[in-house]
Amino acid sequence: MxxxxxxxxxxxxxxxxxxxxxxxxxxxxxxxxxxxxxxxxxxxxxxxxxxxxxxxxxxxxxxxxxxxxxxxxxxxxxxxxxxxxxxxxxxxxxxxxxxxxxxxxxxxxxxxxxxxxxWIKSQATNGFQAFIVHYRDDPDQQNLIDWIQEKWLECCGIEGPKDWDRNVYFNCSSEAVGSREACGVPFSCCKQKANEIIKNKQCGYDVRKQDYRLDASHIYEKGCLQAGEEWLERxxxxxxxxxxxxxxxxxxxxxxxxxxxxxxxxxxx
Incomplete structure (x- = not known):
């Protein structure tokens, strides 16, 4: 069977x-x-x-x-x-x-x-430093860092606006060679003003000069590293x-x- x-x-x-x-x-x-x-x-x-x-x-x-x-x-x-x-x-x-x-x-x-x-914090710092140094060299990196500072974290630099001294265009010593951006910061560091439709691209000029009267509401004083940590916690x-x-x-x-x-x-x- x-x-x-x-x-x-x-x-x-x-x-x-x-x-x-x-x-x-x-x-x-x-x-x-x-x-x-x-x-x-x-x-x-x-x-x-x-x-x-x-x-x-x-x-x-x-x-x-x-x-x-x-x-x-x-x-x-x-x-x-x-x-x-x-x-x-x-x-x-x-x-x-x-x-x-x-x-x-x-x-x-x-x-x-x-x-x-x-270690990750250190790597993020090094990466952001490279972004600042090469800010004008690559339009994609420039747009990315502007988006991070202006739209996402509302910050400026790594620890603060002074970090933009690492860039050859924003370094205060670059004023001697005719850089109009010397001792300044990118426009993405500036806070949006009330009723401002089109942002002033020159709003960051001269803001780090000693004789410049900096309005506390003019630019972001917080660094992006601290702002990123706070965003992650929230x-x-x-x-x-x-x-x-x-x-x-x-x-x-x-x-x-x-x-x-x-x-x-x-x-x-």
């Missing part, structure tokens, strides 16, 4: 999981493609591809960060899209590995960030919630534990 035995076939993905993974990763794929295109466009505008000497501060280049972020997002999203649509278990396994690596890196960064707070729950949400989203999309368990008969005489 023939004996029927059953085994599990794990070569297919459930229909529901297939389209959930596909839908999510279409969004990620398009986001990655858009970010990558913006980064490449920014490099093209700066003529970086034809002048590789501009890559001396590549780690601080916002366009480079966009290119790397877009490329990683594009690769993961594309792998998930094709793997889910074609039901290719090899691509889905690669997709799961990518997500596991990202999750591990996020957890590691969170733990190291808590343990090595002083928004700690929000940042932690976003991190947990991203981690949960990554775990929920892992397809390696959700294969369709269809039973296929195997007859053995």
């Amino acid at each position: 023939p004996v029927k035995r059953y085994r599990r076939d794990q070569s297919e993905v459930s229909c529901c999981l297939k389209y959930v993974i596909f839908g999510f990763n279409v969004i990620f794929w398009l986001m990655g493609l858009s970010i990558l295109a913006i980064g490449v466009w920014a490099w093209t505008e700066k003529d970086t591809f034809n002048n590789l000497s501009r890559l001396t501060n590549i780690a601080l280049d916002p366009a480079f960060v966009l290119i790397v972020t877009g490329l990683i997002t594009f690769t993961i999203g594309f792998t998930g899209c094709v793997g889910a649509l074609r039901e290719n278990t090899c691509l889905l396994a690669c997709y799961a590995i990518f997500l596991a690596i990202l999750l591990l890196l996020e957890m590691t960064a969170g733990i190291l960030g808590f343990i090595f707070k002083d 928004n700690l729950l929000f940042v932690a919630g976003v991190a947990v949400g991203v981690a949960f989203l990554q775990v929920s999309q892992r397809p390696d534990a959700n294969f369709d368990n269809q039973k296929m008969p195997l007859r053995v005489s």
